[in-house]
Amino acid sequence: MPGGLWLSCPFCKNMLYKKTVDENMGICPECEHHFRIDGVTRTSQLVDEGSFEEIGPDLASNDPLKFTWGDKNYKDRIKVDPAQMSAHEAMLAGKAFIRGRGVMLAVMNFDFLGGSMGMVVGEKFCQAVDRAIEESLPFVVICCSGGARMHEGLVALQQMAKTSAALARYDEAKGLYISVLTDPTTGGVAASFAMLGDVIIAEPKALIGFAGPRVIQQTIKIELPEGFQTAEFLLEHGFVDMIVHRKKLRSEIGRLIDYCGK
Ligand SMILES: [Zn+2]
Structure with a gap:
């Protein structure tokens, strides 16, 4: 076969x-x-056809640690293929329309190094926030990430503070931030911008958490409850506002934007 x-x-x-x-x-x-779906597919599912204007598609990491593992090196792994520009990093960002409403949109791409957050993700995210403030647009982020990118060490972790600070500016400017958690949303992304939404939406059964269940179990030495770290569990415990089926995501985002008067 x-x-x-x-x-x-x-x-x-x-x-x-x-x-x-x-x-x-x-x-x-x-x-x-x-x-799981890749960032380019996700973007095309969400936006009104032909409306996505990407920002910073050619941004690339400068490999601050000169990171190598085995016979591979980070620099070669992140080389930009001009034919696949949008898919070459773990986030695509840009201005778009969703059911006729103008938004700034950032979509994570799990296919690129597990959707890990490094300097490019942080920079695209912050440029998108700045544009959203300038043009008074709602900001919609689709999270899908294994966490911070180990190949960039501390520089990757710094993006947690950088993105959170940008969202604080956006909040002061009275922006509407909608965060959508998809499978998986974990690590440094879960511990920063993913959980800072004014409205937090999750896809059904998505894995959402900081550390994996095994690590937690070994650290605190208690049995974890059934369904721990699923979207449904987090909804029940107040970390998520609503669970939305992928086919209804576009209309739900449009409804929220109208409801919040943005
Ligand atoms: Zn099935």
Whole structure:
């Protein structure tokens, strides 16, 4: 069987034809499991067709640690392929329209180094915030990340403070910040901008948390509750405002923007 044509759903275990899943917005037609989707696909699902004006697509890390692992090095891994500019980093940002409402949008791309946050993610995020302040636009962020990018060490961790400070400026300017948590939203992203939304939306069953369950269990030595770190658990405990099905995300964002008068 040729590879890549079929995939197995991790929840209902059905074998699915990949094209059918793609045409269904990356959702399992049998059990509604939301598969991870890349940043470019996510952007095209969300915005009004042809309305996305990207900012900083050519931003690239300067590899501050000259990081290598095994026979690989970070510098080669992040080399920009001009044909795949938008997909070459862990975030795409730009101005767009969602159901006719103007927004600044930042979308994380898990396919690029696990959606990890380094200097480029931080910089695109802050440029998007500045534009949102200048043009009085709502700011919508789709989170999907394994955390801070270890290849950039402390510079990556610094992005947590940088993005949070930008959001504090945005808050002072009375902006509306909608944060959408998708599977997975973890580590340094969960501990900074992901959780600072005026409204926090999550996709069904998304994994959301800081450290993984095994690390927590070994550290605090207690049994973790059922469903710990899922979107549903966090909704019940007040960390998430609503869970929205991927097919309703566009209309829900539009509704929230209207409701908040932005
Ligand atoms: Zn399924």
